[in-house]
Amino acid sequence: MKFITIGLMLVLLAGCYGDSQTKVNDTSAIVTEFNWNLPPQMALPVEPADNPMTEAKFQLGRHLFYDKRLSGGGTISCASCHEQNKAFADNQIRPLGGAGDLHPRNSQSLANSAWFASVTWGNPSLTTIEQQTMLPLFGVDPIEHGINETNHPAILQSILQDARYKPLFAQAYPNLQQIDWKQLVDSLATFVRGIISFRSAYDRYIAGDKSALSESAKRGMQLFNSERLECFHCHDGHLFTDSVRDRSMLVFETPFHNTGLYNIDGVGGYPAPNTGAHEVTGRAVEMGAFRAASLRNVAVTAPYMHDGSIATLADVVRTYAAGGRNIIEGENIGDGRRNPYKDSFIAGFEISEEEIADVIAFLNSLTDEQLLIDDRYGNPFE
Ligand code: HEC
Ligand code: HEC
Structure with a gap:
């Protein structure tokens, strides 16, 4: 960059x-007068x-x-x-x-x-x-x-x-x-x-309203958190990402993962300039390593991945099921499934069409419909 x-x-x-992976969390000198209005499970974020x-x-x-x-x-x-x-x-x-x-x-x-x-x-x-x-x-x-x-x-x-x-x-x-x-x-x-x-159906569900999620979304949540799909390892916690920092932490990590989307040279290359953390650090092991995206509101943010190269959530799930992406035509030909830097949790799995629909129902339940129209965040000139 x-x-x-x-x-x-x-x-x-x-x-x-500075590019150290473990960083000290400086939360001193912070006295907020801001009304964060958070659900009880959320620790306050850090303010500079x-x-x-x-x-x-x-x-x-x-x-x-x-x-x-x-x-x-x-x-x-x-x-x-x-x-x-x-x-x-x-x-x-x-x-x-x-x-x-x-x-x-x-x-x-x-x-x-x-x-x-x-x-x-x-x-x-x-x-x-x-x-x-x-x-x-x-x-x-x-x-x-x-x-x-x-x-x-x-x-x-x-x-x-x-x-x-x-x-x-x-x-x-x-x-x-x-x-x-x-x-x-x-x-x-x-x-x-x-x-x-934090106003999605999922949030209402964890606040105690068991009817907030459909049966399909509940099955999808179980799949998401299963050792078969492994999603929760990287998309964990209340923000559905392992890249989190809050005021309760003494130190914090900045993790990045290669999910096997590319392998343009047979030795793990991602197309430049999008080589992930490698672009900044130059370290080979960080080739193709990106932050696990938060999956909140993911249903309204298509297309997906760092370069928008996957159009739908169904195709995202299918790519994970295949253990990465094998590109067989065009300029980025190469078998991402065989990327040597791929995270070990991207191993591929069996999944039925019905189960894909359940995972998507769960991902849909992470949309905060009020956020999309809340005047607090709206255009003040309109
Ligand atoms: C090894 C860690 C890891 C695992 C396991 C994992 N993901 Fe991801 N996920 C990531 C990373 C990293 C990205 C961004 C990758 C990129 O852009 O190159 C991502 C991106 C996504 C996106 C796109 C988000 C956006 O805004 O573009 C979705 C959706 C997603 N993951 C869902 C899932 C699901 C569902 C599973 C389980 C089947 C899963 N992930 C398993 C790390 C992981
Ligand atoms: C031309 C389109 C464009 C404009 C204009 C733009 N952004 Fe972005 N924004 C992006 C893209 C693309 C990314 C991802 C950047 C990357 O990964 O290098 C991004 C990322 C971000 C992020 C990081 C979010 C995260 O999850 O880490 C923040 C914060 C942000 N933008 C704030 C802003 C602000 C504030 C402005 C106005 C001053 C702005 N952006 C203007 C396209 C834009």
């Missing part, structure tokens, strides 16, 4: 990189010491998230690729940035990203939403928002001088004389961190 050259982001990012959650920053960030003026061409906002009615993902295989660049990876859902131990599909060095927020804004590989060395002062001024934003900035930063990009990035990250999603 290449980063932008403009000094602005380099200053903001200084000191952020220099950007604690406040409702005022959340509301400012919500405006910025939907504001196309926050881009070089005035045509793109965060919401262009992170749409509320798709759980803040989109339905593109890979999205287009503001200058027509095709992003190498599929847009991710932003729901509950406050808890992910690392952010993005496969980057162990990105551990905060603040870091990630700068990449679409200022990045050049690919260009997304297209804010650069030349246009950033005018873009910042157009936001700061807007009458609608003045009270929002005053409430979010009452003691600050001069607002700069750091405050915009922090507020955007605060909004994203505050996108909480």
Whole structure:
């Protein structure tokens, strides 16, 4: 992954990189005034010491998230690729940035990203939403928002001088004389961190309403948690991913797994640039290793995988059943089932069509329908 050259982001990012797998969880200095409104089983997520959650920053960030003026061409906002009615993902295989660049990876859902131990599909060095927020804004590989060395002062001024934003900035930063990009990035990250999603049928079920899941979904849940399918090993816990960090932890891990989707060279290669954690660390054993996606709201975020290369949930389950993906035509020919870096839990299994339908019924029960329409997360300009 290449980063932008403009000094602005380099200053903001200084000191952020390091690729150790076990990281110390710094939860000191955190006193939140934010109403997280969580179900009892959820531990509070970590808030960066220099950007604690406040409702005022959340509301400012919500405006910025939907504001196309926050881009070089005035045509793109965060919401262009992170749409509320798709759980803040989109339905593109890979999205287009503001200058027509095709992003190498599929847009991710932003729901509950406050808890992910690392952010993005496969980057162990990105551990905060603040870091990630700068990449679409200022990045050049690919260009997304297209804010650069030349246009950033005018873009910042157009936001700061807007009458609608003045009270929002005053409430979010009452003691600050001069607002700069750091405050915009922090507020955007605060909004994203505050996108909480625990109102699915599955959540009603674990809260005690045994009728919330259909019989098919219950069978699917059992299959998901079985030693035959093995899904729960990587998609575990309340967020259905093993890449979780919360305030109760002293240390945290940033795990990545190769699920056998590619093998373009017979020795385990994934097509560049999407080589997963390997792209960042250069370590061969991390070839094709990606973060286990949270499966909450997965029914509304098709297509699937880091590059959007699987169209439906049924095909995802079939790929796991086959123990990986054997590509027999096109540019990525190769038998992913024989990828030497493949995780040992991707061993393949027998499954009937009816059982596939049950697994999908379970995955469908993870959709938080209210999230998709909740005004709290909606476009404030509409
Ligand atoms: C052009 C489309 C596009 C735009 C615009 C965009 N994103 Fe994204 N976003 C993506 C893609 C693609 C990924 C996956 C990136 C990767 O894996 O490298 C992503 C990932 C993320 C993640 C990581 C989520 C996770 O589960 O780890 C966050 C947070 C995020 N975006 C926030 C934002 C914010 C905030 C904005 C606006 C400043 C924004 N994005 C604008 C496409 C976009
Ligand atoms: C070895 C760990 C592991 C196991 C076991 C596993 N997964 Fe995954 N899962 C992942 C990883 C890693 C990804 C992302 C892979 C990529 O994009 O290359 C993923 C992606 C997915 C996705 C796509 C999510 C999205 O937003 O694109 C679905 C759906 C899914 N898994 C369901 C399942 C099911 C169902 C099972 C059991 C049959 C299962 N997984 C077993 C690690 C695992």
